[in-house]
Amino acid sequence: MRFLSGRAVTLTHTFLDDEDALTPDDVTVTVTRDGASTPTAEGPATRDGTVYTFSAGLLPQGVYTVRFSSSAVTDTLRIEVVGGFLFGIPEVRKPALELPATRYPAAEVRQARDVVEREFERITGRSFTPRTLYVEASDLGGCTDLLPVRDVRSVVALGTPDGPVSLTLDRVGPFAYVPELPHGTAGVEIEYGFTEVPEDIRRVGLVRLRWVLTEDRSAIPDRATSYQPVDGGTYTLATAGRAGYHTGIPDVDAVLDDYTFDVVDSVFL
Structure with a gap:
């Protein structure tokens, strides 16, 4: 599920056991951004019948883990806050x-x-909209490994002794990599995607x-x-x-092909 940055995020959830709805008491919600050690938002959920609601407020662009939990049951969801949609x-x-x-x-x-x-x-x-991805430093391999997304705009190292550090980007055709990670980097936050659809x-x-x-x-x-x-x-x-x-829609596929890099270009650029 995706939400637009700059807007208050309201989360709704129904606990299901197969097709049966559950109504546990005292449900609390935690919303934790990828790469963070503490929740960005947390608090009790309100219930209306079988639907639980929680207002997380404004959330920075990125991917989040949401936990709706009580003493009897816990559900974990993934949401993303993005910089835009393809259309309104x-x-x-x-x-x-x-x-x-x-x-x-x-x-x-x-x-x-x-x-x-x-x-x-x-x-x-x-991605044709602005997005943010967190990647563990261990998942990057060597410093010269290509970043896992294209159209990268910026990369910030997190967990360093000096706090967040903006990194220099080197580019190879449509791809990008960071030539060096600061000592102690736990992971990197990558901003990528088109700024305008x-x-x-x-x-x-x-x-x-x-x-x-x-x-x-x-x-x-x-x-x-x-x-x-x-x-x-x-x-x-x-x-x-x-x-x-x-x-299966020729007009759609023709446009998508225009934005897709050929395998040969991907290998030799």
Whole structure:
């Protein structure tokens, strides 16, 4: 689940035992940022029926572990605070998309947007919004190892005797690495991603979102690779995972390919 930085984060949770909802008493919540030793926010949750709510306030950009716990049960969640989204919900409500709030509530749209963002990141290996990642120093290997993300903007070493230290970056094509880690570094915090969503990515993101929300209403079976209309002829469908298509939507895949580095370029740059 992703939240926007600069906005108060309100967390909701339901304890489930398979499909049965549990209602434990005295549930407390801790929100701990990756790389931190103490919680960023903590306190009691409020309950309304089977739903527990906790206001974590403003959280800095990054990834967090959230624990809803009582003496009887504990659930652990992962959330992320990001610097932006591919598009806002008001853009989804434009008449051309035909996604009115009466049929597609905001919670459903947010979930589908999260699916699209993660899919685009998996396909291209890049984030189109500002994000922050914490990596343990031991996971970096040697100092000249490439950082695990692209479009890196800054790296800060944490846990050094001098406190947080901004590191110098060296770049090799789309990749980056830090030539040296200060003594005592426990881990590094990496800011990466596009500072502003490219307009073509925003446009095809909305196209993909509409498909994600409406695919169960399609008249074409989801496993079909071709179809034959009643007036004759046979049409071959662009199918995700076949013939170089990622999503199965040619316009979307063409744009994503423009932002994806070829294997040859990745090896030899």
